[in-house]
Amino acid sequence: MDDTVAALLDRLKTRRNRWNGHTLRAEFAADPDRFDRFSVAFDDILFDYSKTHVDAETLALLVELAEAADLIGWRERKLSGDAINTTERRAVLHTALRDRSRRAIHLGDQDVAADVASVLAHMEDFTDAVRSGGIRGATGEAFTDVVNIGIGGSDLGPRMAARALSPYRDGGPRVHYVANVDGADLADTLATLDPARTLFLIASKTFTTLETMTNAASARAWIAGQLGEAAVPDHFAALSTALDKVAAFGVRADRTFGFWDWVGGRYSTWSAIGLSLALSIGFRNFSAFLDGAADMDEHFQTAPLDRNIPVLMGMIGAWYRDAWDYRTLAVLPYDQRLEHFPAFLQQLDMESNGKRVTRDGVPVSVPTGPIVFGEPGTNGQHAFYQLLHQGTDVVPCEFLVACQPHETLEGDHHAKLVANCLAQAEALMRGRTEEEARAQMLASGMSATEADRLAPHRTFPGDRPSTMLMYRKLDPRTLGRLVALYEHKVFVQGVIWNINSFDQYGVELGKELASVLLGAVAGGEPLTASDGSTAGLVARYRAMRGEA
Numbered sequence: 020m021d022d023t024v025a026a027l028l029d030r031l032k033t034r035r036n037r038w039n040g041h042t043l044r045a046e047f048a049a050d051p052d053r054f055d056r057f058s059v060a061f062d063d064i065l066f067d068y069s070k071t072h073v074d075a076e077t078l079a080l081l082v083e084l085a086e087a088a089d090l091i092g093w094r095e096r097k098l099s100g101d102a103i104n105t106t107e108r109r110a111v112l113h114t115a116l117r118d119r120s121r122r123a124i125h126l127g128d129q130d131v132a133a134d135v136a137s138v139l140a141h142m143e144d145f146t147d148a149v150r151s152g153g154i155r156g157a158t159g160e161a162f163t164d165v166v167n168i169g170i171g172g173s174d175l176g177p178r179m180a181a182r183a184l185s186p187y188r189d190g191g192p193r194v195h196y197v198a199n200v201d202g203a204d205l206a207d208t209l210a211t212l213d214p215a216r217t218l219f220l221i222a223s224k225t226f227t228t229l230e231t232m233t234n235a236a237s238a239r240a241w242i243a244g245q246l247g248e249a250a251v252p253d254h255f256a257a258l259s260t261a262l263d264k265v266a267a268f269g270v271r272a273d274r275t276f277g278f279w280d281w282v283g284g285r286y287s288t289w290s291a292i293g294l295s296l297a298l299s300i301g302f303r304n305f306s307a308f309l310d311g312a313a314d315m316d317e318h319f320q321t322a323p324l325d326r327n328i329p330v331l332m333g334m335i336g337a338w339y340r341d342a343w344d345y346r347t348l349a350v351l352p353y354d355q356r357l358e359h360f361p362a363f364l365q366q367l368d369m370e371s372n373g374k375r376v377t378r379d380g381v382p383v384s385v386p387t388g389p390i391v392f393g394e395p396g397t398n399g400q401h402a403f404y405q406l407l408h409q410g411t412d413v414v415p416c417e418f419l420v421a422c423q424p425h426e427t428l429e430g431d432h433h434a435k436l437v438a439n440c441l442a443q444a445e446a447l448m449r450g451r452t453e454e455e456a457r458a459q460m461l462a463s464g465m466s467a468t469e470a471d472r473l474a475p476h477r478t479f480p481g482d483r484p485s486t487m488l489m490y491r492k493l494d495p496r497t498l499g500r501l502v503a504l505y506e507h508k509v510f511v512q513g514v515i516w517n518i519n520s521f522d523q524y525g526v527e528l529g530k531e532l533a534s535v536l537l538g539a540v541a542g543g544e545p546l547t548a549s550d551g552s553t554a555g556l557v558a559r560y561r562a563m564r565g566e567a
């Protein structure tokens with residue numbers, strides 16, 4: 020890590036001491052303008068960070084840190100197509116997938132904008148034809164169901180977005196997502212489907228991933244078994260960079276949607292990998308989703324650092340991770356249709372920034388990415404919020420909430436939802452002192468002895484930080500903005516930590532060992548290199564199946 024960056028991180032650690040014996044609650048009491056000073060709006064999205072331990076001086080230090088880490092330079096290098104994924108020697112150009120200005124970028128002989136436009140046009144034609152019944156299955160039936168077979172980045176983004184934007188389906192096909200190699204995933208999905216009306220999308224950047232290839236082979240066998248081998252080409256499309264492997268699987272060229280090695284898996288929803296989403300919500304809505312991301316790209320590129328939402332989110336996260344040693348991050352959407360957003364962010368954040376060496380391969384000197392988890396509110400309130408409020412670990416929280424619902428139900432669902440969201444953030448920050456807890460119990464008529472006994476249990480330490488993203492409505496454009504916002508946030512943190520956010524070697528060792536173990540698990544081949552525990556478990560597994 021650069022000396023200036025390290026010195027600034029040290030100054031931030033010292034700055035943290037300002038909060039010893041001082042609380043956010045006191046800060047709000049002393050500063051009636053705190054919300055205005057520590058919130059920023061970008062069109063329909065408001066980012067409120069006034070409930071974090073940021074003050075004017077800390078904000079200035081965080082901006083200085085971003086500048087010292089050369090965030091602006093890295094942002095430019097990324098956009099220009101430099102190979103900033105240094106380990107894999109690849110450009111990182113997912114922003115080009117939604118760049119409506121079609122800014123010219125050439126990678127060697129490749130005209131990136133032209134290639135993106137051509138695949139998008141193909142996706143649009145296909146989407147329109149499937150949705151209108153122009154493209155049908157082998158028996159002449161229109162497609163009512165689309166099954167995306169993919170995992171990781173080839174699953175989580177489109178799955179999350181299709182659920183989030185389900186009100187925009189407008190007669191489009193139902194979309195299903197099969198990821199797990201556990202046969203239960205595919206079998207349970209197939210049980211609900213009519214093969215004559217089902218279209219499969221095999222989504223895999225590499226077209227080698229064990230889970231996806233296993234599920235694709237079984238889906239292919241299911242169609243061949245139900246409709247005959249000749250029906251297979253009519254019921255499959257593929258989304259991949261590995262066009263030769265797609266052809267070998269038997270997918271027709273006109274059903275093949277390509278993308279490129281400069282699109283990372285977890286950043287690929289904007290590419291052909293988003294086809295299931297486009298089929299679900301129609302291409303016009305898919306375009307609005309891309310436009311929303313482009314809006315956020317523009318904001319990230321042009322807004323001053325201290326008014327730049329992804330920069331602020333990234334820097335605040337880095338401040339809590341490095342100066343406060345907070346190890347986790349809860350993402351809490353008060354928006355049921357964002358139920359898959361935490362899982363999507365787990366891959367985006369943890370696969371990107373779960374790194375222990377710098378770009379130069381030396382151990383990092385500060386903690387990197389947090390453990391990300393979350394659930395939609397209000398459900399999470401009845402599960403793990405106890406720990407958020409009274410546990411021994413402080414968990415910074417990111418709340419998300421829409422101002423307008425899609426529903427027009429009787430009753431006050433949305434007002435109750437929003438009241439709960441705001442209340443949780445307030446409760447985490449404000450807390451309740453032991454005196455307040457005791458006074459409340461006495462006021463309710465409880466005896467002094469009982470109030471004394473219960474007071475420690477009913478005390479909330481408070482001063483627990485959270486941010487709030489409040490947006491008008493979860494429509495395609497806003498979802499595009501939110502997803503791009505988090506992409507940039509993760510990038511910002513990778514720059515501060517001087518790590519490569521765009522490789523994922525950490526997933527490989529387990530995959531390699533699984534392929535070694537498969538022979539022993541499935542066929543009883545001798546285990547030569549495994550430890551005693553693994554060998555014992557394999558033996559037990561085979562014995563339980565009567566195969567030993």
Ligand SMILES: O=P(O)(O)OC[C@H]1O[C@](O)(CO)[C@@H](O)[C@@H]1O
Binds near residue numbers: 523
């Ligand atoms: O799209 P593919 O090549 O099947 O890969 C799926 C996922 O596997 C990973 O390589 C590792 O989990 C992810 O980065 C990727 O999104």
